[in-house]
Amino acid sequence: DAKTTQPPSMDCAEGRAANLPCNHSTISGNEYVYWYRQIHSQGPQYIIHGLKNNETNEMASLIITEDRKSSTLILPHATLRDTAVYYCIVRVNPGNMLTFGGGTRLMVKP
Amino acid sequence: EAGVAQSPRYKIIEKRQSVAFWCNPISGHATLYWYQQILGQGPKLLIQFQNNGVVDDSQLPKDRFSAERLKGVDSTLKIQPAKLEDSAVYLCASSLGFLSGGYTFGSGTRLTVV
Numbered sequence: 001d002a003k004t005t006q007p008p009s010m011d012c013a014e015g016r017a018a019n020l021p022c023n024h025s026t027i028s029g030n031e032y033v034y035w036y037r038q039i040h041s042q043g044p045q046y047i048i049h050g051l052k053n054n055e056t057n058e059m060a061s062l063i064i065t066e067d068r069k070s071s072t073l074i075l076p077h078a079t080l081r082d083t084a085v086y087y088c089i090v091r092v093n094p095g096n097m098l099t100f101g102g103g104t105r106l107m108v109k110p
Numbered sequence: 111e112a113g114v115a116q117s118p119r120y121k122i123i124e125k126r127q128s129v130a131f132w133c134n135p136i137s138g139h140a141t142l143y144w145y146q147q148i149l150g151q152g153p154k155l156l157i158q159f160q161n162n163g164v165v166d167d168s169q170l171p172k173d174r175f176s177a178e179r180l181k182g183v184d185s186t187l188k189i190q191p192a193k194l195e196d197s198a199v200y201l202c203a204s205s206l207g208f209l210s211g212g213y214t215f216g217s218g219t220r221l222t223v224v
Binding site for chain 2: 034041042043044045046049085087097098099100101102103
């Protein structure tokens with residue numbers, strides 16, 4: 001699976017949009033971009049995934065650049081409960097297991 | 111639906127002792143994973159089961175770690191003997207199978223080896 005690069009930490013004001021970037025410049029054509037988050041003392045939680053089109057669900061939006069070398073996870077109105085570590089993962093679907101990197105620690109502040 | 115259940119929630123043991131963790135996946139989920147998460151790092155896959163067969167155990171330290179999934183449902187992960195560096199959170203996850211997009215994780219077992 002392709003390697004991903006994320007900033008180690010970010011801050012966001014409560015009620016504002018949180019935009020979490022991820023670089024995956026070596027992604028191949030059959031690899032999906034997955035996002036998970038891990039709130040303190042809990043297991044990782046699936047957020048969203050996509051191949052090349054932008055995706056939206058009740059939790060977040062995923063924007064993938066046209067060349068697929070980077071993506072952005074958008075939490076439209078961040079709350080204090082969104083404080084967590086966010087992991088961007090690239091993998092072939094179906095098939096490979098999830099390989100986690102260091103993720104981005106998002107701190108939502110009042 | 112009920113989530114992935116893990117027990118115990120916390121465990122403290124002395125080095126060289128043995129310990130076992132239990133996982134009950136979501137009903138009907140064929141694929142089960144055990145991950146190890148050391149403080150400050152992302153989870154690392156230890157072993158993957160498809161029903162009761164092992165798909166990938168290449169990252170499992172087989173000299174001290176073992177895992178089984180009898181009858182393709184519950185799973186246990188054992189460490190014997192434990193070392194200080196095994197202190198971590200052990201996470202269990204399940205998914206419908208290879209065609210499933212997302213995994214569902216349990217809350218994990220926090221192991222401290224002293």
